[in-house]
Amino acid sequence: MIQLEHVLVVAALLFSIGLFIALSRRNAIGILMGIELMLNSINLNLIGFARFVDSPRPIDGQVFAVFVITIAAAEAAVALALAVSIYRLRQSVDVDKLTLLKW
Amino acid sequence: MSDIGTPPYVVNIGPQHPSTHGVFRLKVTLDGERIIDAEMVLGYLHRSMEKLAEERTYTQNIPFTDRMDYLAAMTGNLGYCLSAEKLAGVEVPERASYLRVIFAELQRIASHCMANGTFVNDCGAWQTPLMYMFREREKILDLFEMTCGARLTTNYMRIGGVAFDVPDEWYPSINKLMAEMPDRISEYEEMLHDNEILLARSRDVGVLKPDVAINASVSGPVLRGCGIAWDIRKADPYCVYDRMDFDIPVGHNGDCFDRFLVRLEEMRQSVRIIKQALEQLPGGPVTTPVPLALRPDPGEAYVRIESPKGELGFYLASDGGPAPYRWHVRSPSFINLSVLKELSVGLSIADAIVTLGSLDINVGEIDR
Amino acid sequence: MRAVVAAWYDFDPFHELYEWIGDVTSSEELVYVIIAVVGATGILSFVGLGALANVWLERKIIGRIQVRRGPNRVGPGGLLQPVADAIKLIQKEVLQPRASDGKLYNLPPILVFIPAMLTFAVFAWAPDMVYADLNVGVLYLLALSSVTSLAIFMAGWASNNKYALLGAMRVIAMAVSYEIPMVLALLAPVLFTGTMSIPGIVDFQRTNDIWLAFMLPLPVFIYAISATAELNRTPADIAEAESEIVAGFHTEYSGMKFGLFYAVELINSLAVSGILASLFFGGYSLFGIDEYIPPWIIFIGKIYFFYFGLIWLRGTWPRLRIDQLMAFSWKMLIPLALINIAVVSAEVLIWRLNEFDSWIFWVYALMNIVMMFVLLQFFFTMLTKNYYRLPRRATLIHDVSVPSLPAPTFTQGGNA
C-alpha cells in the first residue's frame, strides 16, 4: 500500500534535484529543464494530496495539476523562444555570459 | 524555417544518393532546410572517352557514343555518325536517313519516359508513374532489340547508314505501338496533370529565366520550358527532318512543371514524326559501303543534333590518319547542369532535388 | 454486454477461458495473470503475423498498382516473400557507424516497437474481447503516437548522419504540427459519445446503429491525413524521403535494426487503420451482421480495408515538401478541426438538451456531410488556386523563334 509519505519523499527528492539543476546549469536550456523537474515534483505532490488527503472535493488536486501542466507548457514555449533569441543576439546560451544588465 | 540563424550545415548530396541520377555530387550548405550555397562536383564517371577515341578508328568509336548518354544511345550514335560522315564526305542512303529519324525519335520517347518518370519519382512518388512509363519504354527497347539485338547500348548507326535493316516483324510492332502511344501519353497526362501535389511540388519551383537560359547556353526541353521555341531539328535540320511536319512545344514559366510538360508533349510530337517517317519510308539499301579503316582528308567537322537532352554536338578533327586527331563532345547534360546552382540556391533541399530531376541530366554524358 | 452476443459461433475466448480457469483454480491472481498472458500473446501474434502479411500485401498491391506482378517467386503467389525478406534481413551484417552515439543508437529500434504494440491493447476486438479498457483510451492513443516520434528522433540523432538528422528534425516538426489536428479530430467522437474509452465509443455506434463517420466526416478526413503524416507514409513520408535524404532517420541502420523500423511502420499502419475503424467506422459492429460473423473478423476486415487505402495512397501520390505539409496542417486542417469542433459541440448540446432519439443522427449526418464538402471545396480552392493559374499543357509553336532579350545578367562562374 502506497502511503502519502512515499509520494512526499519522492516529490521532495525530485524537487531538490530539479532545484540543483536549475541553479547549477550554465546553459539556459539546462536551467529550464531543472524548472520543469521542479514543476513535476509539485504536480506529484498535488496528485498525492488529491489521492490521500481528506477534502470535500478530492479531484481539485488533479485539476490543479492540469493547470500546472498548462502553465508549464506556456512557460517552456516562452523560455525556449527567449533562449533562441538570446542565442541570436549573443551567439551563446551560456547564462554566465549574459551580462547585458550588469552594471 | 529560414531566418532562425542556425549555424550553416554542409550536406553532400551524392555521390551515392538515390536521386542524383548517377554518380554526381552536389555539396550544399544549408540554413535549416534552405540551400544557401551549392557546389557541383563532377568527374566520378569520367572514362576518358575523348582521349581513348584518338587511338581508335572512326568506326570503333561508335560504341563510346552508346555509353555517353546510355539512356539515349541512338541519338549519340546518330550525332557521331553524322559528324564522321560530314568529315569524310559520305553520302547516306535515303532509307537509312529515315530509319535514323525513326530510331532517334523512338529513343527520344524512351528517354523522355525515363526523364519524366524519374522526375515524378524525385517529387516523391512511390515509383508508380515511372513504372507506367517503363511499360512503354520496354516496348521501344523491344523494337531496338528486334533490329540490332541490343536494348540499351544499341551501337546501331554506322558511318554511311545503319548497321541492319529492320526485320519484317518490326513493322506491325511499331505500328501497334504508335497507334496506342497517344492514348498512353494522354494517360500520363490524366494521371499527373491534375495532381495537386505534383503541381505544388513543381509549379514555380526552379524557375529558369529565358535570358539566363540563353546565356548559359542551355538547350533542349530545359530551354523550351522557359518559352523559347528552339529546336535543332527545325533550326538546322539534319537527316530528313525538313520533310517532317511537327511543332515545338514550349512552356509558360520556365519552372520544373513546364519542363515536364514540354517532355510529355515532345513525346506526342515524336509519335507524329515517326508516323510520317513510316509513311514516307522508301526502299533501298540501308548503308553506303565505307572502308573499315576510314581515312578522311585532314580537316574538321562539327555536327549538332537535337538529342533528348538538348543540343548534342560532335566535333571531329582529322589529320588524315585512321583515328580522329581530336574528338570533342558538346554534351547537353553538362551544359544544362551548369544552371543548377543558379536555380537551387534559395530553395529547400527537396526543391533542389526536384529541380535536378527536371533538368534530366545523365552523368554518363556529363563526365564522358 | 455479454447477453448481446449469443450467435451460433459464440466465440469469446476471454470469457470462456476465464470461466474455465475459474473452475480449475480458485486463485483470482492466477486467473488474472493467465488471462493477461493469453491476451497479450493473442494480440502480439496478430500484430506479428499482420506485419508479415502486410509486407506481402503491400508489395503485391503496389505491384498491381504499378502494372506489374509483384513478388511471385517464393511460395505460391509470392506468399513466402516476407519470410525470405526477414531471413535476409536477419543474416545481414549489422553495421554501426563509429561516430554514432553508442547506446542511444541501439535503443530506438526497440523503443519504436513499444508504442506500436501498446496501441493494440485498447482496441475492442469483440464485445468482450478488450485487453485493456482504459477510460482515457483516446488520449492514450495520442500519447503513444507522440512517444513514437521521440524514438524516431533519437534514431536520427544517434546515427550522427546528416541525412538522418535532417530526417529527425522533420519528424519532430511534423509531430508538433500534426498532433494538434489529430487531437482536435479525435475530440469529435469523444464529444458525441461522451466517453474516451474505445469500447465505449464502439458500443455507442453499435447501439445506435450508425457509424460516427457519417456524422463526423470531417474528423475522419482530418484524422486520416494527420495519421498518414505521423506514420511517415506517402504523401507525407518526408522523414524518410528517399529521393531527398536517402532514408531519413534510418539511413544508418542495417540488417534487422532496419527491419524493425520497417516492421514498426507496417504495424503502425495497422494501428492507425484500427483507430479509424473503431472510432469512426463502428469497430467490430456491422449493422447487425456481427451477430452472424465473429466480430473480430469484422474488425480485422475493417482494419485491412483501411490499410488497403493507405497502400493505395502510397502507390498513387508524390510527396509534399515539408513547408507545404506544415502549411497544410496549420492553414487547413487546424481551422477545419476548430470549425468542426464548434459545430459538433452545438449539435451534441442540442441532442442532449432535447433528448432526441437517434433519428437526429441522420439529420446531423446530412448536415455535416454537406458542411464537409463546402468547407473542403473552399479550403482546397484557397490553397491550390495558385497552381492552376498557368495552363497545364505546353504551347505548340510551329517555327523556331528566339525572342530578343535584354543584356546578359548571368553570373555563373564569376562570383556567386
Place this chain on the structure above:
Amino acid sequence: MDDTAVVVAFYVLAAITLISALMVAVVRDLIHAVLFLILSFIGVAGLYITLSADFVAVVQVLIYAGAISVLMIFAVLLTPRSDRDNAAVSYAAPLSVLAGLLGAVIIFVGLDTDWRQVEGDRFGQTAAEIGQALLDPYALPFEVASIVLVVAMIGAIILVRPGNEEEA
C-alpha cells in the same frame, strides 16, 4: 496482490524518475540530458497512474513527452554544437548541499505533518470529473489559463520573429 503490484510499480517508477532526473544533472551532452528528462517525465506519468490519476498521467505524457521535450530538442538543435554541453557552474558543490538541505527540510516537514489522510481509492472516471471541475468551480482559472496560453504563443512568435535582428 493488486496492492503489492502497485507498490512494486511505485518503487520501480520512483527509482526510474529519480535516477533519470539525476542523470539530467550528470550527463555532459545536452541532448542526452533532454532524453533523460523525458524518461523522468514518463516515470512521473507512471507514478500518477499508481496514484489513480490516469487522465493527468496521459496528459503528462502528451504534453511533457510530446510537446515540451520536442520544444527543448528544437531549442538545443537551433543552438550551435559548441553550446550543447550540459556543464555545471563552478560553485555546483555548495549548491548541491543547499538543494539537499532544502530537500531534507521538505521531507522532514512532509513526514512530520498530520495530513488528515483517508483510506481507499476515491476516483472513478477522473477525466469526466476533471472536466466538470474545470467548467464549474474552476471556469475562471480555466479561461485565464487559455489566455495565458494564447499570450505565451504570441509572445514566443514575436520573440523569434526574424524581424527582431535589426533592432538588436
